[in-house]
Every structure is written in C-alpha cells, then in structure tokens.
Amino acid sequence: MCELCRNKHSKHPDTKNHEVVFYRQRRRQLPEEKCKLHPRKNLDIHCKECNIPVCSKCSTMQEHHGHHYEDLEEIYAENFAFCQNEVSKIQKYFLPTSKEIKQDIKEDAVKIKSAMESIRTSMKAQAESLKGLVNEVTSDNIEETRSMEKSLLKILESQETTYSEYITSLEKLLKKMCMEMATETFSFCSSAIVEQFKIPNIPETSKPGLPVFSTNQCNKNDIYKLLGKVELSDAEKEKRKIKPIPITSTLKYTGKHEKQEEKKPGVKQILSLTSSVTKVREYSVLAVNGVCHVSVDTSGRLWVSDSIGNLVQTDLQGNLLQNIQTSGTDQGYHTATQSGNLIYTDQKMKVIYKITPDQETTEFIKTGDWEPLSVYSSRINGDILVGMYKRYGTKIKKSKVTRYNNTGKEIQNIQRDKKEQKLYGYARYITENINGDICTSDNAKQAVVVTNKSGQHRFSYTGQGSGFCPSGISTDVLGHILVCDASIMRESVHLLDQDGGFLFLILSQQQGIACPLGVCVDDENNLYVGQFNANTVTVYKYLQ
Numbered sequence: 001m002c003e004l005c006r007n008k009h010s011k012h013p014d015t016k017n018h019e020v021v022f023y024r025q026r027r028r029q030l031p032e033e034k035c036k037l038h039p040r041k042n043l044d045i046h047c048k049e050c051n052i053p054v055c056s057k058c059s060t061m062q063e064h065h066g067h068h069y070e071d072l073e074e075i076y077a078e079n080f081a082f083c084q085n086e087v088s089k090i091q092k093y094f095l096p097t098s099k100e101i102k103q104d105i106k107e108d109a110v111k112i113k114s115a116m117e118s119i120r121t122s123m124k125a126q127a128e129s130l131k132g133l134v135n136e137v138t139s140d141n142i143e144e145t146r147s148m149e150k151s152l153l154k155i156l157e158s159q160e161t162t163y164s165e166y167i168t169s170l171e172k173l174l175k176k177m178c179m180e181m182a183t184e185t186f187s188f189c190s191s192a193i194v195e196q197f198k199i200p201n202i203p204e205t206s207k208p209g210l211p212v213f214s215t216n217q218c219n220k221n222d223i224y225k226l227l228g229k230v231e232l233s234d235a236e237k238e239k240r241k242i243k244p245i246p247i248t249s250t251l252k253y254t255g256k257h258e259k260q261e262e263k264k265p266g267v268k269q270i271l272s273l274t275s276s277v278t279k280v281r282e283y284s285v286l287a288v289n290g291v292c293h294v295s296v297d298t299s300g301r302l303w304v305s306d307s308i309g310n311l312v313q314t315d316l317q318g319n320l321l322q323n324i325q326t327s328g329t330d331q332g333y334h335t336a337t338q339s340g341n342l343i344y345t346d347q348k349m350k351v352i353y354k355i356t357p358d359q360e361t362t363e364f365i366k367t368g369d370w371e372p373l374s375v376y377s378s379r380i381n382g383d384i385l386v387g388m389y390k391r392y393g394t395k396i397k398k399s400k401v402t403r404y405n406n407t408g409k410e411i412q413n414i415q416r417d418k419k420e421q422k423l424y425g426y427a428r429y430i431t432e433n434i435n436g437d438i439c440t441s442d443n444a445k446q447a448v449v450v451t452n453k454s455g456q457h458r459f460s461y462t463g464q465g466s467g468f469c470p471s472g473i474s475t476d477v478l479g480h481i482l483v484c485d486a487s488i489m490r491e492s493v494h495l496l497d498q499d500g501g502f503l504f505l506i507l508s509q510q511q512g513i514a515c516p517l518g519v520c521v522d523d524e525n526n527l528y529v530g531q532f533n534a535n536t537v538t539v540y541k542y543l544q
Contacts, residue, residue, distance in 0.1 A: 003510055006276070022273065022504075028080045030073040046070040092499070101240055119230055126227055145211065152208050159205040166203055173197065271478060271525065274544045277506055280526065283537040287312045287323055291530025293429070293472060294518040294537055297336040302537060304518070304530065305334060311344060322359060330517060330532070332429035332441075332472060335384075337377040337406075343384060345372035352386065352408075365408045370400070374430040374440070382406040387427025387440055399424035401438060401451075414438065414455035423449055423457060433475045433498060441470035441483060448473065448483050450500060459500040465490070472519035472530070476543065482506065482527065484516040491515050493529065506542055 001009060001020075009015050033053075035041045041055035049067040059069060177197050285291065288306040295303040301321065305311045307330040313322040326333070327348040334344035342355040343364065352365040352372055367388055374387035383406065389399040401424065403412035417423055425444020432438055436453030446468050448461040461483070462468055469487040476482065479498035485491065491514050493507040507513045507529065518530030518537075527540040 003505075003508065007510070010276075020276070028077045030076045044072050046072045046075055097243060101242070104240065123227070123230075130227065148211055152211075155208055162203050162205065166200070169200065173199065271543050273478075274542055277511070277527075278541045279538060280541050281539045283314060283318045283539075285312060285314055285318065285535050285537060287320055288535050290517075290532045290535060291537055292330040292517045292532060293332045293334060294520040294528045294530045295334050295336040295342065296520055296522040296528060297342065298338060298340050298523070300522070302528075303334055303336060303342055304537060306330075306535075307532070313342075322355075324355075324361075330428075330471075332374040332376070332431075332518075333372075335375050335377045338379060338382060343375055343377060345375050345386065347371045347373065352384070365404060367402075370402075374427055376430045376432055378432050380432065380434075380436060383411070384408075385430050385432060385438060387424070387430045389424075389426060398422075399427055399442075399444075401427060401430065401440065401455075412455060414451055417457040423451065429471060429473045431473050431475055433481065434477065434479050435498065437498070439473055439475065439481055439483075441473045443470070446470070448481065448496075448500070450481075461494075461496060461500045461502070463487075463494070464502060471517045474519045474521045474527075476521045476525060478543070482519055482521065484519050484529075486515050486517055486532070493519060507540070 006020055009018065010020060030044065033043045035043055035055035035058060038055050038057045041057050043053040043055055045054055045056060045059060046052070047054050047059070047064055047067050047069055050064065053072050054064065054069075058064060059067075180193075180197075283302060285302070285304045288304055288310045289308055290306050291304055292307050293305045297303065300316055302314045303311065304314070305326070305328055309326045309328055311324045311326050311328065311334060312320060315321055324344075326344060327346050328334070328344065333347075334342060336342055340357045343352060344355070345352050350367045350369070350371055351363055352367065352375065353361055354364040355361050365384070365386075367386070370388040370390050372386050372388045376385045377383075378385065384404040386402045386404065387399070388402060390397060398415070399422070400413055400415040402410060402414075404410055415423060424440065425442055427440040427449075428443050429441040430438070431440075433450075437450050437458060438453065438455075439448060439450050442449050445460065446462060448470050450458045450460065452458055461481075463470070463485060467487045467490070469485055470483050471486045472484040474482050480503070481496040481498070481500070483494050483496065485494055491509055492505045493513065493516055495503045495506040497503055506527075507516070513529070513531065514534075515532040516529055517532045518528070520528040522528065525541075525543045527542055528537055529540065530537050
C-alpha cells in the first residue's frame with residue numbers, strides 16, 4: 001500500500017492493530033507442498049525433535065508423540081529473510097571486496113615485474129661499471145710491467161758494459177804480458193813485474209730478480225659479495241587488508257521467533273529501518289528566520305542557521321546560548337566536530353573559522369581566491385571537507401571539494417572525473433558516508449554527486465523526476481544517504497542506499513513537510529529536519 005493508505009490502515013478500527021512493514025520485509029508465503037503420508041494435507045509445521053516438516057495430522061501420530069512443533073511458515077519467512085541478507089552481503093560486500101583484492105593482486109604483479117626489470121637494469125649497469133674498472137686496472141698493470149721491464153733492462157745493460165770494459169782490459173794485459181815474455185829480457189828478474197802484470201778481480205754484479213704476477217683467486221661467492229645478490233626480504237609478509245563488513249540495513253521478518261530473540265538479555269540488536277517514521281520532539285529556535293542547516297554537537301546541543309546569516313546555538317531545552325552574524329545563506333556552511341568545536345565558512349572573507357566549546361573564535365583556514373561554501377567534519381578521521389567555488393565577474397566558473405586535515409593543512413582537491421569533466425557546479429551541502437564516500441548536494445547539477453575517498457566519481461542521484469532540487473544532506477550508521485528535495489510540490493526527504501539506489505521517501509508533504517533544507521543525523525541515530533518556512537527543528541526516529 002502507499003503511505004496514504006498505510007496511515008488510513010493504521011487508524012481504522014478493524015486494522016489499527018495490524019503490523020505494517022516495508023514491502024521488502026513482508027511475510028513470505030509458505031509454498032504449498034503435500035504431505036507424503038497424508039496427501040490431502042499440506043506440510044505446515046516443523047517437528048523440532050525430528051527436524052522435518054510435517055502436516056497437522058502427522059503430529060497426532062505415535063512417532064511424534066510428545067514432540068515440540070514450530071510454525072513452518074515462520075521458519076520459512078526467517079530463512080528467506082536470512083538468504084536475502086546474505087545475497088545482499090555477497091552483492092554489496094563480498095563480491096566487490098574480492099574483485100578489489102583480485103585487482104590489487106594484478107597491480108602487485110605489475111609492480112613485481114617493474115621492480116625486477118629495474119633490478120636487472122641496475123645489475124647490468126653495475127657489471128658494466130665493474131668491467132670498466134677491470135679493464136682500467138689491467139691497463140695500469142700492463143703499463144707497470146713495461147716500466148719495470150725498461151728499468152731492469154737498463155740495469156742489465158749497465159752490467160754488460162762493465163764486463164765489456166773488464167774483458168777489454170784483460171785482453172790488453174794479456175797482449176802486454178805476451179810481448180814481454182817474447183823479448184826474454186832480464187826484467188823478469190825484477191820484483192816489479194808482479195805488480196805490473198797483476199790481474200784485476202772480476203767485477204761483482206747482482207742478478208736482478210724476475211718479476212712475479214700475484215693473482216687473487218676468487219669464486220662466485222666473491223663476485224656475489226662484490227656485485228650483490230637479489231634475494232627475497234626476510235621481513236614478515238604483509239597480509240592483504242580486507243575491509244570490514246559495513247553495517248548495513250538488515251531485512252528482518254518480525255515474527256514470533258524474532259520477538260523471542262529480542263527478549264534475550266545481552267544480545268546486541270542490529271539496527272534496521274522501522275516500518276514508519278516517528279516524531280520524538282521539536283525545538284523552537286526563535287533567533288532564526290527559517291532553518292536552512294542544522295549541526296548537532298557531541299553534547300546534543302544544536303547549531304542552526306538561516307538564509308540571512310544568523311548562526312545560533314541552543315541547549316537541549318531550546319534556550320539560546322550563542323548568536324553569531326555570518327555571511328552564510330541557505331547552504332551547509334557549518335559543522336560540529338567530534339572534539340566539540342564548531343567550524344563555519346565565511347564566503348566574503350574566504351576564511352574558515354573555528355569556535356571552541358568555551359566560545360573562543362579563531363581563524364582556522366584561509367582559502368585564497370576560492371569562496372568556501374559548504375563544510376563537513378569527518379567522523380572517520382577528523383578531516384575537514386569543504387565545497388568551494390571560484391567566480392569570474394558574477395558567474396561561477398569553477399567548483400571543487402577540498403580536504404584538509406584536522407590541523408588545517410590541505411591534503412586533497414577533487415574537481416574533475418576520469419574524463420576531465422567538471423564534477424561540481426555548486427556544492428551547496430556536503431557530508432561523508434561510513435565508507436569514506438564524499439556526498440554533495442549540487443544545485444547547478446540538480447544532483448547528489450558522490451565520489452569515493454580518492455576523489456573518483458561513483459554515481460550521481462538526480463531524484464525521482466525532473467526538477468530535483470537537492471539541499472540538506474546527511475548519512476547514517478547504516479550507510480544510507482538522506483537528502484532533502486526542496487522542489488515545489490515535491491518537498492520531501494529521500495532515503496538512498498550506499499550505492500545511490502532510491503529506497504523511499506522517508507518524509508513527505510503527507511507528514512506536513514514543506515521546503516526542507518537542513519537535515520542531520522546525530523550519534524543516537526535521531527534525524528533532525530529544518531524547514532525554510534519555519535523556525536523549528538523537528539526530531540524523528542527511523543531506525544530501531
């Protein structure tokens with residue numbers, strides 16, 4: 001049934017106690033199957049002891065005496081819902097994650113090939129360098145042998161000259177002695193003859209040593225030590241990171257068995273969408289002229305802004321705590337951080353300010369010639385996401401999303417997709433999903449533009465019909481995206497899944513919604529909605 005019929009159904013005396021659930025959570029009808037023992041009876045109950053389906057007549061038989069039974073239809077509905085959840089997990093987590101790991105393996109293979117090629121190139125270069133050194137040393141050694149040979153030969157030449165001169169002197173002495181002996185004179189009687197013909201000693205010389213070439217014996221290991229050797233690292237291998245299963249909406253059959261499970265103490269309940277949205281409270285914020293954006297800090301206090309620059313803080317009772325005049329209009333220009341600070345943008349001054357819990361305001365980030373428009377403080381890592389634009393004259397020419405860390409250092413800019421097309425026209429509101437996706441409401445694009453945390457475009461949601469006017473945007477712990485549609489006659493809050501699939505209108509004109517602009521989900525899973533035509537913030541419960 002539609003929402004209008006659902007409301008009538010819940011109020012009609014005959015049907016007001018009926019349980020109304022989402023169509024996907026409807027009770028599944030048990031397929032008809034005849035009992036083999038009693039062909040006229042359908043299998044409709046389950047024997048717990050025998051663990052088999054039986055018919056009502058079987059339960060009266062002796063073999064089932066004293067056994068306990070369960071409604072087979074309820075078991076079927078529970079198991080069907082379980083399989084639906086498992087199918088959803090496979091489609092949304094296990095298959096994509098496995099494909100990412102497979103792609104990671106391919107990228108590792110490319111890295112390995114590249115690393116090995118680089119090592120081979122380095123090895124060849126080192127070997128060529130070593131060859132050059134070997135040739136240089138060999139050339140030096142050969143030149144040294146030539147110099148040594150020349151020196152040794154010079155020494156031997158000098159020795160040869162010495163002996164040539166000695167031989168000549170001996171020949172002269174011999175000739176003189178022979179001539180004297182031939183004359184046979186009395187002079188041989190003189191003692192002076194001995195001195196005259198005394199033979200000089202043979203000159204002494206040193207024999208030069210032969211040169212020796214000393215070589216160093218080396219083996220392969222010595223070469224490995226010299227050139228190095230490629231080996232696998234001994235470090236412990238890094239395990240591939242598998243991202244955890246995200247918390248997702250769980251389809252549950254709300255039958256007797258589940259209600260019994262809910263009563264068990266200490267069992268952690270899984271959050272899921274309720275069958276209807278319940279209004280839990282409402283704040284009056286008298287210091288604003290309509291509500292354009294809402295931020296909730298860690299203590300539950302509200303920050304609310306309107307279209308004429310009023311930014312106010314109220315306590316849990318709606319009492320005014322702070323009132324700040326800004327240049328902001330109808331956009332998401334403020335955000336509460338996990339540390340209790342408030343961050344807001346000033347378009348005219350091109351500055352992002354920070355307000356501490358003790359109401360001290362400081363200049364946090366300067367954005368240069370870009371005008372900061374929307375801002376969001378990440379609940380994942382404390383980063384600051386800022387939607388901004390640059391104008392030439394009166395026209396906006398460029399728009400982007402910039403990421404800063406929690407100290408204000410710029411770390412990322414997202415401006416174009418893979419095809420170099422502009423991603424953003426006017427990033428009016430901005431938020432972040434549990435998987436790191438960056439979600440922006442873009443008036444110029446008339447779409448919710450979503451990129452992953454690396455800045456790659458994932459999808460764009462353009463509403464349910466023409467004229468979609470996206471404004472306030474938020475996400476919840478289940479990865480849902482909640483976005484306001486402020487288009488005339490279709491004012492509503494859309495609920496999308498994590499991949500941009502439209503689920504349903506969580507709030508519409510039938511609930512009295514008119515021109516919703518601000519939306520926010522707090523840590524207690526409460527939905528805050530502000531409307532342009534009222535100075536109230538309404539809080540709803542839509543998760544259980």
